[in-house]
Amino acid sequence: MPLALLALAIGAFGIGTTEFVIMGLLPEVGADFGVSIPTAGFLVTGYALGVVLGAPLMTVLGTRVSRKRMLMLLMGLFIVGNVLSAVAPVFGVMLAGRVVASLAHGAFFGIGSVVAAGLVAPEKKAGAIAMMFTGLTVANVIGVPLGTYIGQSIGWRATFFIVAGLGVVGLLGVAKLIPEQAGPEDVRLRHELAAFRNVQVLLAMAMTVLGFGGVFAAITYIKPMMTDVAGYSDGAVTWLLVLFGLGMVAGNLIGGKFADRALMPLLYVSLSALALTLALFTLTAHHQVAAAVTVFLIGGLGFATVPPLQKRVLDQASGAPTLASAVNIGAFNLGNALAAWLGGLVIGAGFGYTAPNWVGAVLAGSALLLAVLSSTLERRATASATDDAVGSRIVAGSPAQPAATVSGAKRRVQSPGKSAVR
Structure with a gap:
């Protein structure tokens, strides 16, 4: 590097x-x-x-x-x-x-x-x-x-x-x-703004808000969850957050490694595993060892989505990626604020300190659904573009076979007898 x-x-x-x-x-x-x-x-x-x-x-x-x-x-x-x-x-x-x-x-x-x-x-x-x-x-x-x-x-x-x-x-x-690094000479603000007309860019940003928001729904309220539910002391919460940070480091490195090989499959795996882990946190939060392991996993799975989501935005906004890339960073913080607010609502409604984990699971699951939608739309667009390209070649008289071969085929169909004699 x-x-x-x-x-x-x-x-x-x-x-x-x-x-x-x-x-x-x-x-x-x-x-x-x-x-x-x-x-x-x-x-x-x-x-x-x-x-x-x-x-x-x-x-x-x-x-x-x-x-x-x-x-x-x-x-x-x-x-x-x-x-x-x-x-x-x-x-x-x-x-x-x-x-x-x-x-x-x-x-x-x-x-x-x-x-x-x-x-x-x-x-x-x-x-x-x-x-x-x-x-x-x-x-x-x-x-x-x-x-x-x-x-x-x-x-x-x-x-x-x-x-x-x-x-x-x-x-x-x-x-x-x-x-x-000189950017493209013709890129101006209007080009940067044009990236937001790309539905794939918007979907990637929505995945960022929901996916990482799922992490912060739980982590924002980690102290009362760990002290009142798991039974940890106040001082132990600092080390639990260090454990969460170690998970972030591991997830970030793994996400960076595999996003270059299989970006969308990585998002499928990390988001589905994150949603499941957050849902299970409502149970594991009652046991100290299990809770510590879960905190590490939430950090790892959550940050495994960061490199692929950031790269997804860069790829889809190619040619004018700077503004889209920066706005996606803002989307992480928007997700944090949204998740913290929703987590506070369910606690305030009397569902207990583990309730934000369900909020996080729903948010991460929603991000997974958007990832599937994004991939489906992309496949359809690729297939449509391929069909259009084939149709254009046919209209132009240039199908997959050379024109001479096609003409010969037509002559053989029209004169089967001569072909048989030859």
Whole structure:
């Protein structure tokens, strides 16, 4: 794999750390600013909304900028947002810093996916995309627990200064290692927007929302599920999330490897297995060992869908993939928000802390149905195109057999006697 992918992975590591580390620091941040934990939770919500809105916005603003330069600008924005969060004198300023940092998230992964795919041969694109996303998955194993520990031991501001430092390393890596990649000269915003008229692009994005949403329906409420149902201590939840992160790393690497060989079959297997695992989590959540294994599997199966779905969007939006790729990253966060909301509804309705697992199973199952629909439509389109091509050749007098052979055949049919004499 090209060394340039390391620069993308470092940037992804920093982005993944800043996205999730705040969840473990909400009590400290809330106490420092004198706000309640629910109010401090707006730092999570604001970031997610910033990703959804920032992905298309930043990509559109960067349509006339080279991809390498845009990645550098996005890392600069990420650094500014985290420094602003670290020095914030009041809660509102920190919230603004979180939103600024989030604006870089979707566009970085969207443009980074296009750049990563362009660094390797066509048959290795999904693997290259997975390599970049490895930074995000490893952040959940190393960056988030370490950042949480530092924030609780030294102070949460130190965590955000360190994350900003990671952004500086990522910026230098992009500047030094990533080559200039000139996009198609005739691609402008209207070409990028045209990708959204492709039903396959829209179906892939819907699969992203529903499939990864299934994961977050369960993981959003992992703490009360594991403490109140499985019987784990509060401290054990951190290590369960590390286990979830390890599953993400494994799933991402497996997804990247097999998506280049059999993309749609991989989606069938991973989405169906994810739906089944989430449904079973309603039972395994009552047993500590089984619950831990299930948490790992949810992380693995969920992230096994990421490289193939991102590659699916790139393939279907070929020629103008940048905006579609970035919007698909926003779709992951939209799925997270939707699933967390639905999971909260079923808990609030009195169905218990394991009820979000059923929500997740339904979401993942719905994504599987969309995958089948997408593949069916694609096969029909291919068959129709083949029939049209054959029909065109026949009309033009160029069927599968050479014209001379066809003419000879007609003469033999018209004069069987002469053929017999000869």
